[in-house]
Amino acid sequence: xxxxxxxxxxxxxxxxxxxxxxxxxxxxxxxxxxxxxxxxxxxxxxxxxxxxxxxxxxxxxxxxxxxxxxxxxxxxxxxxxxxxxxxxxxxxxxxxxxxxxxxxxxxxxxxxxxxxxxxxxxxxxxxxxxxxxxxxxxxxxxxxxxxxxxxxxxxxxxxxxxxxxxxxxxxxxxxxxxxxxxxxxxxxxxxxxxxxxxxxxxxxxxxxxxxxxxxxxxxxxxxxxxxxxxxxxxxxxxxxxxxxxxxxxxxxxxxxxxxxxxxxxxxxxxxxxxxxxxxxxxxxxxxxxxxxxxxxxxxxxxxxxxxxxxxxxxxxxxxxxxxxxxxxxxxxxxxxxxxxxxxxxxxxxxxxxxxxxxxx
Amino acid sequence: xxxxxxxxxxxxxxxxxxxxxxxxxxxxxxxxxxxxxxxxxxxxxxxxxxxxxxxxxxxxxxxxxxxxxxxxxxxxxxxxxxxxxxxxxxxxxxxxxxxxxxxxxxxxxxxxxxxxxxxxxxxxxxxxxxxxxxxxxxxxxxxxxxxxxxxxxxxxxxxxxxxxxxxxxxxxxxxxxxxxxxxxxxxxxxxxxxxxxxxxxxxxxxxxxxxxxxxxxxxxxxxxxxxxxxxxxxxxxxxxxxxxxxxxxxxxxxxxxxxxxxxxxxxxxxxxxxxxxxxxxxxxxxxxxxxxxxxxxxxxxxxxxxxxxxxxxxxxxxxxxxxxxxxxxxxxxxxxxxxxxxxxxxxxxxxxxxxxxxxx
Numbered sequence: 001x002x003x004x005x006x007x008x009x010x011x012x013x014x015x016x017x018x019x020x021x022x023x024x025x026x027x028x029x030x031x032x033x034x035x036x037x038x039x040x041x042x043x044x045x046x047x048x049x050x051x052x053x054x055x056x057x058x059x060x061x062x063x064x065x066x067x068x069x070x071x072x073x074x075x076x077x078x079x080x081x082x083x084x085x086x087x088x089x090x091x092x093x094x095x096x097x098x099x100x101x102x103x104x105x106x107x108x109x110x111x112x113x114x115x116x117x118x119x120x121x122x123x124x125x126x127x128x129x130x131x132x133x134x135x136x137x138x139x140x141x142x143x144x145x146x147x148x149x150x151x152x153x154x155x156x157x158x159x160x161x162x163x164x165x166x167x168x169x170x171x172x173x174x175x176x177x178x179x180x181x182x183x184x185x186x187x188x189x190x191x192x193x194x195x196x197x198x199x200x201x202x203x204x205x206x207x208x209x210x211x212x213x214x215x216x217x218x219x220x221x222x223x224x225x226x227x228x229x230x231x232x233x234x235x236x237x238x239x240x241x242x243x244x245x246x247x248x249x250x251x252x253x254x255x256x257x258x259x260x261x262x263x264x265x266x267x268x269x270x271x272x273x274x275x276x277x278x279x280x281x282x283x284x285x286x287x288x289x290x291x292x293x294x295x296x297x298x299x300x301x302x303x304x305x306x307x308x309x310x311x312x313x314x315x316x317x318x319x320x321x322x323x324x325x326x327x328x329x330x331x332x333x334x335x336x337x338x339x340x341x342x343x344x345x346x347x348x349x350x351x352x353x354x355x356x357x358x359x360x
Numbered sequence: 361x362x363x364x365x366x367x368x369x370x371x372x373x374x375x376x377x378x379x380x381x382x383x384x385x386x387x388x389x390x391x392x393x394x395x396x397x398x399x400x401x402x403x404x405x406x407x408x409x410x411x412x413x414x415x416x417x418x419x420x421x422x423x424x425x426x427x428x429x430x431x432x433x434x435x436x437x438x439x440x441x442x443x444x445x446x447x448x449x450x451x452x453x454x455x456x457x458x459x460x461x462x463x464x465x466x467x468x469x470x471x472x473x474x475x476x477x478x479x480x481x482x483x484x485x486x487x488x489x490x491x492x493x494x495x496x497x498x499x500x501x502x503x504x505x506x507x508x509x510x511x512x513x514x515x516x517x518x519x520x521x522x523x524x525x526x527x528x529x530x531x532x533x534x535x536x537x538x539x540x541x542x543x544x545x546x547x548x549x550x551x552x553x554x555x556x557x558x559x560x561x562x563x564x565x566x567x568x569x570x571x572x573x574x575x576x577x578x579x580x581x582x583x584x585x586x587x588x589x590x591x592x593x594x595x596x597x598x599x600x601x602x603x604x605x606x607x608x609x610x611x612x613x614x615x616x617x618x619x620x621x622x623x624x625x626x627x628x629x630x631x632x633x634x635x636x637x638x639x640x641x642x643x644x645x646x647x648x649x650x651x652x653x654x655x656x657x658x659x660x661x662x663x664x665x666x667x668x669x670x671x672x673x674x675x676x677x678x679x680x681x682x683x684x685x686x687x688x689x690x691x692x693x694x695x696x697x698x699x700x701x702x703x704x705x706x707x708x709x710x711x712x713x714x715x716x717x718x719x720x
Contacts (some may be wrong), residue, residue, distance in 0.1 A: 025557075056462035076390075078640075078644045089709070219677065246640050266637075266639055266642035266643065267642075267643060268639065268643075269638075269639030269640070274636045274637055274638050275636070275637045275638075275639065275642065276634045276635070276636050276637075276638060277634055277635045277636075277637065277649070278627075278629075278634045278635075279607050279626055279628070279630075279634060279635065279651075280438075280650025281651070282627075282649070282650065283626065283627060283628075283629075283651040283652070283653045284438045284650055284651075284653060285651075286650075286653070286656065287648050287650075288648065288649070288653065289637070289642070289649035289650075290642065290646075290647075290648050290649075291641070291642025291643040291644075291645075291646055291647065293643045293644060293646070296646065301590070303580030
């Protein structure tokens with residue numbers, strides 16, 4: 001690459017900016033057909049042009065491999081991109097060059113894609129400035145790369161269904177999931193009690209300690225949840241809101257603990273069993289069951305101030321130490337095959353989040 | 361009984377009214393413990409005093425035996441009256457005498473109890489005027505006696521959850537239930553298409569003909585519902601609202617036909633199987649599941665104008681021939697044991713509604 005110095009004014013200040021001559025080769029992870037991600041995804045090179053009017057050139061810093069990314073490539077997700085498509089829906093990038101007429105972003109800014117489906121598994125991209133939301137470049141790369149799916153899911157589920165006052169209770173299963181951990185942290189930050197149910201396991205003390213360390217008010221195994229009298233004793237107010245990402249018996253347990261006229265929001269089904277609801281729970285307990293899908297919320301609100309405000313509020317929480325990325329493994333871009341294999345095996349999704357590190 | 365003529369003014373007019381001297385014996389069906397209705401319910405006599413200030417003496421004309429009445433006596437219903445209690449929650453009475461200060465009611469008016477739990481299985485009662493809603497005394501006794509449970513259930517379920525425009529579709533299972541028949545008739549009257557699912561049975565043509573005669577747009581057996589392409593073809597708009605009184609596979613079928621962001625309201629569980637919901641239906645179809653219980657609505661709205669307006673609108677529909685009582689059998693009061701036995705056997709509730717006829 002060759003560069004030339006150009007004088008530009010930005011916010012009234014004079015800046016010197018390196019202008020690239022000609023194009024360079026970027027890499028991206030592409031799939032042309034649906035199938036096993038470790039088989040159908042391959043690296044493709046593409047020429048990176050200079051950004052035109054209103055465009056910016058960004059360099060990806062990090063992008064996670066989320067379950068929905070895998071399901072999309074498998075062709076089993078309701079989102080069906082036009083093929084060939086670039087994988088990935090979430091990630092953080094750094095602005096490297098700005099085209100004419102770009103006013104919101106400048107070189108060195110960190111950005112995340114405004115909408116899902118942008119394709120974050122690529123080293124670089126040239127894209128319209130308006131396709132990005134600027135976030136503080138002072139937070140951790142992994143925190144930034146995982147800001148727009150799980151924390152936003154937790155944020156919307158806590159804000160959009162039942163008004164909660166400090167001291168009131170939320171109950172959730174799959175509490176150690178990436179979104180579950182965000183629910184715990186947002187509840188802690190907002191003064192809401194969280195009752196967190198996880199599967200019975202040998203290393204429960206370790207998991208309990210970890211979830212408490214990020215702010216969980218109570219952690220119960222599924223067995224403990226079946227026998228607890230914490231709500232009967234009145235010590236903990238009955239939950240007005242439940243989040244279900246498991247289904248089957250686990251969601252039935254949530255319904256049992258739910259307060260009169262409480263709401264249960266289903267956003268996942270890790271047990272692969274449906275949600276089962278006794279008739280009397282509907283009629284006499286007057287509950288409300290809804291679902292939540294971040295992708296739809298995002299499509300409907302991509303360009304809204306609501307979306308940007310939420311991202312900035314979450315980034316601010318990261319800065320204050322109230323929110324952090326879930327347990328994760330950084331993997332270099334060139335090990336993408338291994339990353340995809342590890343993210344998803346025949347046994348299902350692994351507990352850890354794999355994040356592609358483009359800077360490695 | 362001895363009577364005396366008294367001059368009273370009512371609405372500014374001078375009226376002559378027969379005033380009874382002394383009391384007389386009325387009969388009521390009472391239970392002092394929970395159990396098998398045909399065993400624990402017995403006739404009890406009571407002195408009927410003259411109505412005091414603000415009170416009226418009414419004579420019951422007819423009162424149905426509803427499933428909830430039976431379940432209450434069995435002690436398996438969430439409503440637990442103080443014992444001993446008079447059975448029955450619904451019925452129509454005629455005003456026989458009015459006490460001083462009574463202005464809304466006059467002799468000969470037909471009334472229904474304003475709230476559930478008043479105890480309608482009795483020949484007479486003296487009660488505060490404000491405990492009654494006056495209805496036209498020009499409709500059939502059976503129509504009047506069954507106005508406040510099933511028609512009100514259908515009315516509220518159609519009005520309170522999803523705004524429906526004429527031509528839009530409602531789907532329901534157990535369509536031949538008493539409430540189901542009311543849903544059909546209200547839909548017909550309001551220009552809403554009803555898709556009605558009933559169990560497969562030998563005499564399906566007869567049932568289909570009957571439901572169509574009261575206004576059903578479409579009648580499907582459960583087998584037909586599984587294979588119909590009526591919604592795919594676009595001929596019938598996908599239902600925005602579903603009513604479930606069955607549960608199990610039947611409610612799953614309703615969910616399958618429900619439109620994107622549709623609502624399903626559960627108000628019964630005749631199959632005794634829970635409602636089962638695939639996770640994807642919550643997340644990707646964004647449905648909402650709620651329950652409805654007329655008893656709670658009634659407790660919350662007993663004294664409201666909303667309740668009175670609804671009753672009068674429904675009575676008006678009866679007058680216009682848009683609403684009629686479901687298939688029923690009138691049984692004289694003194695055959696109450698047989699009535700209770702026939703209403704509920706070990707096999708469950710019979711298809712017909714039994715109505716106690718106090719005038720027989």
